[in-house]
Structure formats: structure tokens, C-alpha cells
Amino acid sequence: MRLGLFITLAVALPLAVSAQTLDAVGGAVGSSFTVSVNPQYPAPYSQATLSFTSSSIELANATLKVSVGGKSVYQGSVQPVAVTLGRAGSVASVVATVTSHGSTYTQSLSIQPEDVSLIAEPISSAPVLYRGKPLASPEGSVRVVAVANLRGASGKTSDPTTLSYSWTVDGTRITDSSGIGKTAVIVASPMQYRTRSVSVVVTSQDGVLVGGDTLSLTATEPSVRVYENDPLLGIRFERALGGGYAIKGSESTLYAVPFSFPTLNGAPSLQWFLNGNAAQTGASITLRPAGGGEGSASLSVVASAESTTVTTGLSISFGTPASSNFFGL
Numbered sequence: 046m047r048l049g050l051f052i053t054l055a056v057a058l059p060l061a062v063s064a065q066t067l068d069a070v071g072g073a074v075g076s077s078f079t080v081s082v083n084p085q086y087p088a089p090y091s092q093a094t095l096s097f098t099s100s101s102i103e104l105a106n107a108t109l110k111v112s113v114g115g116k117s118v119y120q121g122s123v124q125p126v127a128v129t130l131g132r133a134g135s136v137a138s139v140v141a142t143v144t145s146h147g148s149t150y151t152q153s154l155s156i157q158p159e160d161v162s163l164i165a166e167p168i169s170s171a172p173v174l175y176r177g178k179p180l181a182s183p184e185g186s187v188r189v190v191a192v193a194n195l196r197g198a199s200g201k202t203s204d205p206t207t208l209s210y211s212w213t214v215d216g217t218r219i220t221d222s223s224g225i226g227k228t229a230v231i232v233a234s235p236m237q238y239r240t241r242s243v244s245v246v247v248t249s250q251d252g253v254l255v256g257g258d259t260l261s262l263t264a265t266e267p268s269v270r271v272y273e274n275d276p277l278l279g280i281r282f283e284r285a286l287g288g289g290y291a292i293k294g295s296e297s298t299l300y301a302v303p304f305s306f307p308t309l310n311g312a313p314s315l316q317w318f319l320n321g322n323a324a325q326t327g328a329s330i331t332l333r334p335a336g337g338g339e340g341s342a343s344l345s346v347v348a349s350a351e352s353t354t355v356t357t358g359l360s361i362s363f364g365t366p367a368s369s370n371f372f373g374l
Contacts (some may be wrong), residue, residue: 046337051178052161060348061150062163066082066176069145077087077101077150078097078098078104078143078150078152079094079097079098079316080096080152081096081098082156084157084257085257086246086256086257086331087130087134087161087256088130088158088160088161089131089132089133089159089160090130090131090132090158092127092128092129092354093156094125094126094127095125095127095128095139095141097125097141097143101208102143102145102150103145103146104259105147106145107122107123107144108120108137108145109121109122109124109126109142109144110141110143110145111139111141112143112202113128113137113138113139113140114137114138114285115138123143127296130158131158132196132197133158133159133160133257133317134157134158134159134195134196134197134198134199134200134201135158135195135318136155136156136157136198137155137157137158138153138155138340139156140152140153140259145333157198157254159193159194159195159196159254159255159256160193160194160195161192161193161195161247161257161324162191162192162258163189163190163243163244163258164189164191165181165187165188165189165260165262166178166187166190167179167180167182167185167186167187167190167234167369168187168231168301168307168308168309169185169262169267169304169305170267170305170306170312170350171305171311172282173305176361179304180264180265180304180305181234181263181265181305182234182267182305182353183234183235183236183266183353184234185233185234185264185305185308186231186232186233186307187227187232187233187234187236187255187262187307187324188230188231189229189230189231189232189260189262191210191245191258193205193228193256195208197253203249203254204224205226205352206228206236206247207226207248207249207250208247208248209223209224209225209227209248209249210224210225210228210247211223211248212243213244213245213246214232214241214242214243215229215241215242216242218231219232225250230245232244232302234262234264234307235262235263235264236264237264237265237266239264240261240263241262242259242261243259243260243261244257244260245259249318252270265305265350266305266355267305267350267353267355268303268305268357269304269347269355269357270285270301270304270357271285271286271300271359272285272302273286273290273297273298273299273304274298274300274329276298280300286299286359288359288360289362290344290359290361290362291361291362291363292332292334292361292362292363295333295334296331296332296333296334297332298329298330298331299329299331299332299344299359300328301315301328301357302328303348303350303355306350307350307351307353308350310350310351312350313349313353314326314345314348314349315327315328315348316346316347316348316349317345318344318347319332319344320342320343330346331373332344332348332361334363338364339362339364340363340364341360341361341362341363342360342363343358343359343360344358344359345359
């Protein structure tokens with residue numbers, strides 16, 4: 046959408062015809078009625094909502110007619126009207142006419158959608174070849190990337206590296222991260238149960254093409270999951286262990302994975318505890334029951350990164366129960 050939406054205002058005599066320019070939020074300055082466009086930077090093939098206000102016209106008793114590209118899309122009482130937009134760079138020529146007490150007031154504006162999307166990339170932990178995406182942790186960071194596809198009315202695409210990116214976090218412009226070719230920004234994750242708003246406005250060098258997008262970040266508490274590492278099948282990522290685990294052979298190897306821990310200053314550390322005593326560090330631990338008969342033990346793993354610490358515990362059972370008779374029945 047263009048940074049400035051251009052309006053021509055025509056009123057019934059005796060007033061003369063004059064030209065007005067929309068401000069950044071889509072309102073006409075000094076006109077008989079104001080047209081606001083929401084969202085400010087509409088996406089291709091979306092809908093932009095036109096809203097109408099006036100301090101000099103009684104809109105409650107007025108009628109409204111809206112046309113797009115010369116085709117009428119609405120006629121009736123004054124109310125918000127949705128306008129369907131086309132591909133990136135296409136121009137929707139809108140004419141809004143308000144009639145009140147026999148007088149007619151007209152405004153013309155152009156809406157040009159542009160394709161800008163924000164992608165959040167939390168800087169947090171996940172296992173190798175993990176098909177999902179780690180979540181933002183409360184004390185971590187998130188890299189937000191802008192993917193811009195600004196096109197002119199002819200369909201010609203602008204090189205993303207030549208565009209200017211203006212970043213805003215929670216209403217504050219991030220000057221150091223803004224500028225030509227600055228397609229990404231690293232922001233701190235919000236505290237748990239809170240959100241953080243990140244927005245970008247992308248502009249061509251001549252200022253003609255403008256697009257933008259906004260996303261809301263939320264944080265999720267990190268977690269540690271324990272999996273069985275089978276000697277033949279490998280790590281059984283399809284089923285996380287919880288509650289209890291039985292060692293059926295002479296030994297078992299377990300593997301711990303920290304999910305969504307902050308990694309800006311390095312990977313989280315892992316410490317295993319057996320019956321409350323420190324056993325070993327690292328992602329894996331191999332358990333070998335000693336002696337005969339059955340028994341149990343408590344096993345826990347603690348994952349730490351910066352000031353974030355999470356513990357997961359398991360109850361381990363091992364050994365063969367004693368036989369009730371000679372035949373083992």
C-alpha cells in the first residue's frame with residue numbers, strides 16, 4: 046500500500062473542487078468526511094475495511110456508495126465497507142460518495158497491497174532433525190525475519206536488499222536494526238503470560254511502494270524429555286518416557302533432550318542424578334543393574350541454560366521378580 050493515499054474531494058456547489066492527501070493512517074485532512082483504511086498495510090488478496098467519520102456531516106442520516114475500479118460494491122447507509130484486493134502491487138481505485146440533505150461529497154483513493162510477512166525464529170534448543178520448530182523461552186531471544194515482495198503496478202518486483210526496513214518492538218522503533226537491507230532483528234522474548242509485538246514497515250527507495258506486517262510473540266516454559274536409546278532402532282523419539290521405566294535387559298541407555306531452552310550463549314547443560322546423587326553429565330546415561338533380584342531407583346536430569354533450570358524425573362525398576370514356585374509360575 047502506498048504511504049500516502051491520494052484523495053480528490055468534490056462537493057456540491059457552492060464549494061469548489063480541491064485536492065486532499067490522506068495521512069499515514071488513511072484519513073483525509075480537512076475534508077467533509079474522513080476515510081480510514083484498516084489494516085494500514087493490507088496484504089495481497091485480502092480485504093481492507095473502509096471506515097467513515099465526519100464532524101460536519103450527519104452520517105447517521107446520510108447514504109453511502111462505494112465503487113472499486115468503476116464497479117459498485119456497496120450502496121446504503123454509512124457503515125464500514127470491506128474492499129477485496131488483488132495481487133501484490135495491483136491498485137484498487139476506490140470512490141466513496143456520501144449524500145446528505147441533498148448534497149453529495151466524494152472522495153477517491155487508491156489502495157495498493159504489498160506482500161510482507163514476518164517469520165519468528167526462536168533462538169532456542171531442539172534435537173537434530175526435529176521436524177518442528179522450538180518455541181520462544183521466557184529468558185531467551187527470537188530472530189524475526191521479514192520476507193518482502195514489493196511489486197509495482199506493472200508487476201515488477203523490487204530487490205529485497207534494496208528496500209528499507211523500519212523495525213518497531215512494543216511501539217518503540219529499533220533504530221540500530223533499521224535501514225536498507227536490514228531484513229532481520231533479534232528481540233528478547235517476552236516474560237511468561239505476556240506478549241511482545243514486533244512490526245516492520247518496508248519501503249522502496251523512491252518511497253512509492255510500502256508494505257508492512259506485525260506479529261505477536263509469546264513465551265513457553267522450556268521442557269526436558271527423556272527417550273530410550275535402543276541399540277538397534279536408535280533414539281525412540283516417537284515416545285517420551287514419563288513416570289516409570291523398566292530395565293528389561295542387562296543395561297539400558299536413556300537420552301535427554303532439552304526443548305526450547307535459550308541458546309544465544311550456547312547449548313544448555315545436562316546433569317543426571319541417580320537416587321539424588323550426581324551421576325554424570327551429557328545427553329546420555331547408561332544404566333546397568335547390579336546384583337540379582339528386583340529393585341528400583343529414582344533418576345532425574347537437570348537442564349540449565351543461563352538462569353533457566355528444568356528438572357525431569359523417572360522411577361526406574363529393574364531385575365526379575367522372585368519365582369513363586371519351582372516352575373516359575
